[in-house]
Amino acid sequence: MGYLELHNIQKIFGTTVAVDNFNLDVARGEFVSFLGASGCGKTTTLRMIAGFETPSHGAIVIDGANVLGKPPAKRKIGMVFQSYALFPHMSAADNIGFGLKIAGKSTAEIKQRVGEMLELIQLPQLAGRYPHQMSGGQQQRVALARALATQPTVLLLDEPLSALDAKIRVELREDIRAIQKRLGITAIYVTHDQEEALSLSDRIVVMNHGKVEQIGTPFEIYNFPATQFVASFVGTANLMNATVVDARMVEVDGHRLGTHNVLPAGPGAKLRLTVRPETLTLADAEGPNVVPGEVQTVTFLGSVVRSRVKIGTHTLDIDALNNPQHVPPSPGDRVRVHVPAAALLVIG
Amino acid sequence: MGIQKSTRWIAWLWLVLGAMYFVVPLIATAEFSLRAKKGVYSLLAYQNVFAQSKFYESFGFSLQMAALTIIVGMVLVLPTAYWVNLKLPQLRPVIEFVTLLPFVVPAVVLAYGLIKIYSRPPLLLTPSPALLVAGYVALALPYLYRSIDAGLRAIDIKTLTEAAQSLGASPANVLFRVIAPNLRVALLSGAFLTFATVIGEYTLASLLVWPAFAPYINLVNSSKVYEPSALAVISFLLTWGSIGLIQALGGRRSDSSQLAGTR
Numbered sequence: 361m362g363y364l365e366l367h368n369i370q371k372i373f374g375t376t377v378a379v380d381n382f383n384l385d386v387a388r389g390e391f392v393s394f395l396g397a398s399g400c401g402k403t404t405t406l407r408m409i410a411g412f413e414t415p416s417h418g419a420i421v422i423d424g425a426n427v428l429g430k431p432p433a434k435r436k437i438g439m440v441f442q443s444y445a446l447f448p449h450m451s452a453a454d455n456i457g458f459g460l461k462i463a464g465k466s467t468a469e470i471k472q473r474v475g476e477m478l479e480l481i482q483l484p485q486l487a488g489r490y491p492h493q494m495s496g497g498q499q500q501r502v503a504l505a506r507a508l509a510t511q512p513t514v515l516l517l518d519e520p521l522s523a524l525d526a527k528i529r530v531e532l533r534e535d536i537r538a539i540q541k542r543l544g545i546t547a548i549y550v551t552h553d554q555e556e557a558l559s560l561s562d563r564i565v566v567m568n569h570g571k572v573e574q575i576g577t578p579f580e581i582y583n584f585p586a587t588q589f590v591a592s593f594v595g596t597a598n599l600m601n602a603t604v605v606d607a608r609m610v611e612v613d614g615h616r617l618g619t620h621n622v623l624p625a626g627p628g629a630k631l632r633l634t635v636r637p638e639t640l641t642l643a644d645a646e647g648p649n650v651v652p653g654e655v656q657t658v659t660f661l662g663s664v665v666r667s668r669v670k671i672g673t674h675t676l677d678i679d680a681l682n683n684p685q686h687v688p689p690s691p692g693d694r695v696r697v698h699v700p701a702a703a704l705l706v707i708g
Numbered sequence: 709m710g711i712q713k714s715t716r717w718i719a720w721l722w723l724v725l726g727a728m729y730f731v732v733p734l735i736a737t738a739e740f741s742l743r744a745k746k747g748v749y750s751l752l753a754y755q756n757v758f759a760q761s762k763f764y765e766s767f768g769f770s771l772q773m774a775a776l777t778i779i780v781g782m783v784l785v786l787p788t789a790y791w792v793n794l795k796l797p798q799l800r801p802v803i804e805f806v807t808l809l810p811f812v813v814p815a816v817v818l819a820y821g822l823i824k825i826y827s828r829p830p831l832l833l834t835p836s837p838a839l840l841v842a843g844y845v846a847l848a849l850p851y852l853y854r855s856i857d858a859g860l861r862a863i864d865i866k867t868l869t870e871a872a873q874s875l876g877a878s879p880a881n882v883l884f885r886v887i888a889p890n891l892r893v894a895l896l897s898g899a900f901l902t903f904a905t906v907i908g909e910y911t912l913a914s915l916l917v918w919p920a921f922a923p924y925i926n927l928v929n930s931s932k933v934y935e936p937s938a939l940a941v942i943s944f945l946l947t948w949g950s951i952g953l954i955q956a957l958g959g960r961r962s963d964s965s966q967l968a969g970t971r
Contacts, residue, residue, distance in 0.1 A: 410870075410874060411873075412870055412873075431873070432870070432873040432874055433873050433874075433875075433876045433877060433878060434876075437874055438874065438875075439870070439871065439874040441867055441870070441871060443864060443867055445864070445867040445868060445870070445871035446871075447868065447871070447872075447886055447889075447890075448863070448890055449889040449890055449892075458872070458875055458877075458885075459875030459876055459877075462875060462876045462877050462878075462881055463876055503871075506875065507874070507875075510875060510876065516874075
């Protein structure tokens with residue numbers, strides 16, 4: 361039993377299935393991210409939780425009560441929008457106090473709560489500023505305070521950092537997580553940014569074409585992707601076609617590679633394998649799970665140097681930490697690549 | 709260079725001709741209104757106008773009707789335009805066509821239609837100013853709807869509505885506490901255009917037999933020489949005053965509450 365439960369949620373727009381068979385239990389105080397490309401159904405799902413869209417099928421339960429049929433105003437949710445959605449004619453303090461005013465709180469209560477919220481977002485000096493007098497980051501902090509002021513049961517964040525520049529984005533996402541932890545509020549966060557989802561979330565729901573591809577912790581999602589989509593959408597993935605040789609051995613382009621786990625198919629079966637670039641290394645000598653190849657390109661990415669190596673019909677990316685003492689290979693170099701058995705994963 | 713210079717000359721020429729078309733009759737009217745006293749310029753015509761109780765009565769009546777028309781029109785148009793923009797954007801062309809009907813249907817046809825339908829029981833409304841207000845609302849629809857629609861399109865009403873709803877606001881709270889305050893300039897524009905329409909409207913008031921300002925000007929026109937010109941100048945000043953008020957209030961607003969973007 362979760363604090364927020366989504367049961368068999370489906371949403372159909374005309375002939376398009378935007379969300380299909382979505383099931384999720386979110387514990388009280390948990391931070392869950394919906395991660396996926398544009399149009400995958402993540403925002404639609406969030407909007408169904410908020411009450412802005414009605415599911416075509418399924419149930420949404422918050423704290424034991426089915427909220428379907430309840431208008432957004434009665435769901436006790438707080439929402440932060442990508443475009444901030446601050447009321448332009450109100451100051452920061454009035455924006456934060458809006459929900460409390462609607463709820464009929466006394467002036468003294470509103471003043472106290474608004475003060476607390478401004479302290480929480482560390483912007484007490486901006487109480488009297490209007491939205492157009494604040495930066496994007498400040499506006500989004502005020503929007504967060506406004507959403508939290510009414511003490512909602514669930515906080516919904518719809519790509520809240522997308523409109524901000526990179527530095528502010530990192531700062532604000534750390535603040536969002538810190539505030540969420542401090543208040544212990546259940547939060548659902550929609551993003552297409554894998555780094556945001558990995559760094560913020562207790563769990564991630566990876567979505568594709570309206571369907572849930574995988575639900576797991578950031579560690580699970582990154583290290584053990586369940587599908588090809590998850591492997592390639594979250595981080596960089598090398599994909600290989602392999603033929604099973606025996607329970608722990610496959611053949612890729614004539615090269616035999618041992619695997620750590622027992623393979624799910626018998627000899628002769630075709631499998632799809634994935635391996636992360638940072639698990640591959642350039643080897644000095646031949647040995648088990650070492651395959652020869654030719655360097656095609658070398659890209660300097662700052663902390664990492666990415667070499668693209670052609671091995672038979674496959675091209676593998678290999679990431680090595682940048683070391684000024686170690687000269688990276690050059691295009692055209694013949695190299696040997698070590699593929700650790702534990703790094704080879706079979707994907708669906 | 710030569711072509712540019714001649715184009716500029718032509719532009720100026722048209723501007724001057726256009727200005728003359730509007731300004732010369734105004735100056736002539738104002739100048740004529742000052743000639744009531746033989747041989748000297750004076751404000752006698754204005755004194756005569758202001759000495760007539762009918763002037764105040766008719767102007768006061770039109771003011772009341774304008775205020776009522778603005779209120780009724782806003783109550784009718786604001787929620788409609790808001791709802792169409794928010795939930796039924798596909799209906800916008802239909803609504804726009806309906807609001808343009810007053811430009812197609814002459815006021816005299818509208819007046820006869822109203823008299824025909826509402827001059828006998830069970831819908832005997834001709835003795836009530838409500839019918840006049842209803843007619844004025846119909847005539848002001850194009851101005852009111854367009855002003856409010858333009859204002860609504862300039863703000864992100866969907867997100868603002870959802871933000872307010874997520875904070876517990878009822879539909880009425882959303883409309884009057886969040887959306888309407890951000891339409892101040894649009895509402896003022898619509899209100900003043902409606903005001904100008906009602907103050908200058910002759911046909912409906914005359915055919916429905918109400919003592920409005922425009923029929924009064926017409927009456928004075930048929931019996932006096934200089935006073936109609938004075939009344940025309942007063943009407944112009946009232947209209948210009950209204951437009952000035954829109955600009956003053958609009959200018960102040962743009963300082964304080966434009967919609968903000970990313971910084």
